[in-house]
Amino acid sequence: xxxxxALPRAGVxxxxxxIVVPPFLPGWILFVLTxxxxxxxxxxxxxxxxxxxxxTFGHALxxxxxxxxxxxxxxxxxxxxxxxxxxxxxxxxxIMAALVGVVMARYREVFFAMLNxxxxxxxxxxxxxxxxxxxxxxxxxxxxxxxxxIRLTGDSFGYYYFSLAMVGIVTLVVYRFMASPAGYFLRAxxxxxxxxxxxxxxxxxxxxxxxxxxxxxxxxxxxxxxxTIGHIVPEDAFWIQSGEFVFVALLGGFGGVPGPMxxxxxxxxxQTYASKYFPLAWQMMMGIIMLLIILFQPGGLWAIYQRIExxxxxxxxxxxxH
Amino acid sequence: MRKISTSGILSFALGALAAGAMAFGAAxxxxxxxxxxxxxxxxxxxxxxxxxxxxxxKGTSEWVVAKWNKEGGIGGVPIDLVLVDEGGGPKKQVSxxxxxxxDEKVDAVVGYTSSGNCLAIAPVAEExxxxxxxxxxGTHRLTEDNKLKYVFRTASNQAADSxxxxxxxxxxxxxxxxxxxxxxxxxWGRDSWEAFKIAIQRLKPDVKVVAELWTKFQAGEYSAEIxxxxxxxxxxxxxxxxxxxxxxxxxxxxxxxxxDQSLVALxxxxxxxxxxxxxxxxxxxxxxxxxxxxxxxxxxxxxxxFVEAIYKHNKRxxxxxxxxxxxxxxxxxxAYEKAIADAGRWPTTEEVIKAFEGLSWETPSGTVAxxxxxxxxxxxxxxxxxFSKEHGFxxxxxxxHHKAEDINxxxxxxxLDWVRAIK
Numbered sequence: 110x111x112x113x114x115a116l117p118r119a120g121v122x123x124x125x126x127x128i129v130v131p132p133f134l135p136g137w138i139l140f141v142l143t144x145x146x147x148x149x150x151x152x153x154x155x156x157x158x159x160x161x162x163x164x165t166f167g168h169a170l171x172x173x174x175x176x177x178x179x180x181x182x183x184x185x186x187x188x189x190x191x192x193x194x195x196x197x198x199x200x201x202x203x204i205m206a207a208l209v210g211v212v213m214a215r216y217r218e219v220f221f222a223m224l225n226x227x228x229x230x231x232x233x234x235x236x237x238x239x240x241x242x243x244x245x246x247x248x249x250x251x252x253x254x255x256x257x258x259i260r261l262t263g264d265s266f267g268y269y270y271f272s273l274a275m276v277g278i279v280t281l282v283v284y285r286f287m288a289s290p291a292g293y294f295l296r297a298x299x300x301x302x303x304x305x306x307x308x309x310x311x312x313x314x315x316x317x318x319x320x321x322x323x324x325x326x327x328x329x330x331x332x333x334x335x336x337t338i339g340h341i342v343p344e345d346a347f348w349i350q351s352g353e354f355v356f357v358a359l360l361g362g363f364g365g366v367p368g369p370m371x372x373x374x375x376x377x378x379x380q381t382y383a384s385k386y387f388p389l390a391w392q393m394m395m396g397i398i399m400l401l402i403i404l405f406q407p408g409g410l411w412a413i414y415q416r417i418e419x420x421x422x423x424x425x426x427x428x429x430x431h
Numbered sequence: 432m433r434k435i436s437t438s439g440i441l442s443f444a445l446g447a448l449a450a451g452a453m454a455f456g457a458a459x460x461x462x463x464x465x466x467x468x469x470x471x472x473x474x475x476x477x478x479x480x481x482x483x484x485x486x487x488x489k490g491t492s493e494w495v496v497a498k499w500n501k502e503g504g505i506g507g508v509p510i511d512l513v514l515v516d517e518g519g520g521p522k523k524q525v526s527x528x529x530x531x532x533x534d535e536k537v538d539a540v541v542g543y544t545s546s547g548n549c550l551a552i553a554p555v556a557e558e559x560x561x562x563x564x565x566x567x568x569g570t571h572r573l574t575e576d577n578k579l580k581y582v583f584r585t586a587s588n589q590a591a592d593s594x595x596x597x598x599x600x601x602x603x604x605x606x607x608x609x610x611x612x613x614x615x616x617x618x619w620g621r622d623s624w625e626a627f628k629i630a631i632q633r634l635k636p637d638v639k640v641v642a643e644l645w646t647k648f649q650a651g652e653y654s655a656e657i658x659x660x661x662x663x664x665x666x667x668x669x670x671x672x673x674x675x676x677x678x679x680x681x682x683x684x685x686x687x688x689x690x691d692q693s694l695v696a697l698x699x700x701x702x703x704x705x706x707x708x709x710x711x712x713x714x715x716x717x718x719x720x721x722x723x724x725x726x727x728x729x730x731x732x733x734x735x736x737f738v739e740a741i742y743k744h745n746k747r748x749x750x751x752x753x754x755x756x757x758x759x760x761x762x763x764x765x766a767y768e769k770a771i772a773d774a775g776r777w778p779t780t781e782e783v784i785k786a787f788e789g790l791s792w793e794t795p796s797g798t799v800a801x802x803x804x805x806x807x808x809x810x811x812x813x814x815x816x817x818f819s820k821e822h823g824f825x826x827x828x829x830x831x832h833h834k835a836e837d838i839n840x841x842x843x844x845x846x847l848d849w850v851r852a853i854k
Contacts, residue, residue: 135533135534136529136533137529137530137532137533137534140526140529141526141530144522144526237616237617237648238616240616240617240618240621244618245617245618245621246546246547246617246618246619246648247546247547247550247570247572247618248521248547248550248551250550250551250554250576252554262558263525264529264558334522338521338522338525338551339525339551339554339555340521340525340547340550340551340554341521342520342521342547342551344520344521344547345522377526380519380523380526381526381527381530384515384516384519384523384527385530385534385535388477388514388515388516389477389478389514389516391516392478392518392519
């Protein structure tokens with residue numbers, strides 16, 4: 110809970126860095142940062158669910174829903190306008206979550222994780238099978254986005270700052286949600302679900318609402334991803350993609366907003382450098398890092414920062430005679 | 432007489448001078464403006480199921496780059512090889528390509544086996560203005576859906592595999608009545624079967640399709656499909672299974688007599704011959720995706736030396752990924768050398784592109800010709816399996832070499848339109 114309150118200071122610093130530094134970075138690093146932005150939004154959905162103790166191995170369902178909503182708009186309508194497609198992706202994710210969530214709200218723990226996995230794999234199968242519509246494994250070409258008619262290539266500053274703006278909006282929405290009764294009950298659910306029921310709140314409602322939020326975020330992330338990469342494939346709905354979201358949530362720490370952001374940034378750079386320096390064993394390097402995090406830092410990278418901060422502020426307090 | 436001798440001496444001196452100049456030129460400093468090294472990335476699968484292709488491609492790249500560097504590189508400039516894994520999907524590859532160009536500053540990229548990946552990176556390569564030579568990826572969409580300037584494909588597209596199989600099947604079995612297909616349920620399998628079926632029915636309109644089976648990607652378990660194929664009793668079966676999936680299919684279908692009952696045609700069959708050993712029955716039609724075979728050495732000069740060198744380096748005879756990898760590297764080298772000769776100095780990427788278009792170059796798999804749409808065409812062989820005691824596995828016999836124009840659509844014609852009208 111402290112994590113959510115800890116944001117303002119760390120959040121302002123992080124936002125400032127993300128706004129000011131990119132123009133001074135080489136182009137390819139800007140692109141890695143842009144990838145981290147949509148990764149963050151998708152991981153935020155997974156993290157919100159994890160706050161309530163709900164682990165999903167199928168969040169790529171929403172991510173792919175957003176991505177293919179863009180894919181079909183490009184294919185059939187030739188529309189690449191972000192002002193139209195971001196809300197559309199959000200809506201697609203929301204509707205998908207509204208449907209699937211009816212089932213999901215009844216399940217917890219491993220059943221919740223596996224049912225999500227099942228639904229995402231159903232979408233994966235459909236995207237693969239409906240070859241004539243989806244292009245099968247060859248996927249769909251997306252092309253370049255426009256924002257109010259202005260072309261924004263996936264590696265441009267304009268697109269990066271647009272993604273960053275989306276991150277800002279998502280952060281605000283998640284804060285509002287976590288500060289709402291549903292948010293408080295969600296965290297309480299993590300500790301004891303039955304006690305919430307006894308206090309007169311329908312847990313199923315809490316789960317359903319959280320699920321809607323997570324699905325919507327997944328849809329938005331999918332839209333941003335489609336234009337960043339410029340090409341979408343059924344693997345966007347595959348379990349490995351879902352696993353990647355969970356990986357990043359655990360890597361950064363799912364306690365608040367800073368954890369997933371840190372996780373997304375570190376993940377993207379890790380992947381880039383792992384394949385640069387270990388072209389034949391980059392996947393193994395990622396696995397080893399995951400193992401180390403789980404074994405020695407179960408709270409994620411953000412917990413390391415918090416520990417350092419706590420030590421520093423502890424000393425400060427000592428000096429201030431609070 | 433004196434006169435003659437003078438001119439004789441003169442011409443000898445001139446000749447010696449010219450020879451000296453040539454020898455000097457060959458060994459001398461690279462052309463003006465040349466970089467210290469030509470940095471080229473090779474991208475292929477070193478992880479996952481498709482690593483069976485990538486490992487062969489990697490070995491061939493390492494061998495060819497080392498060989499050329501010993502011989503003076505490209506126009507006197509050595510090649511600096513950077514290896515990149517193609518695993519991780521389009522998302523990763525698009526990002527990797529940016530890193531290669533903007534961070535590692537590669538001059539060119541060779542690679543891409545997966546169609547999903549080559550379709551995804553092509554627009555990015557165009558945007559980054561990096562010379563990209565696609566070596567294996569087979570989808571016709573690469574050159575037909577995109578207007579390419581910086582991206583070239585140095586191998587025939589997938590239709591060449593299907594059409595050459597269709598032609599061969601009909602030459603072996605002119606009275607063909609029924610066919611069936613067993614292919615993987617993704618773009619490669621769908622496109623392969625589609626082109627084969629249309630080609631067969633175009634060449635012999637009364638042929639009927641009795642079964643169309645779609646298996647999961649690299650399923651590894653085919654008993655239900657084999658049962659259906661045994662029950663359908665088609666005269667011929669087409670399959671574009673590859674790698675591990677194809678190996679298990681052969682091992683499962685062989686003992687059940689599928690190969691005795693029907694004439695089976697495998698579009699990537701040649702690639703697994705060295706893996707399946709004695710499990711491969713005789714009389715199965717197999718092809719090396721429109722390239723050559725290490726067992727068919729007549730024809731292209733230098734083929735025997737290539738096969739021996741690759742066998743020594745890769746501990747495996749060259750299979751189609753090896754041939755196609757060589758085609759890509761040799762095309763890149765040819766384009767650079769022509770551009771150097773044309774410009775009289777180290778060329779710009781745009782000059783290399785100009786030299787690449789319309790270039791023909793010799794490879795162990797024959798002559799490869801690059802067209803103005805950046806799609807290369809070349810001929811290829813098809814044969815039937817026959818166990819070879821000398822090798823310890825089956826090789827191909829009754830080999831037919833198809834000419835480029837018989838298995839590739841002409842310039843400007845869409846692949847499927849061409850298949851629908853082949854003669």
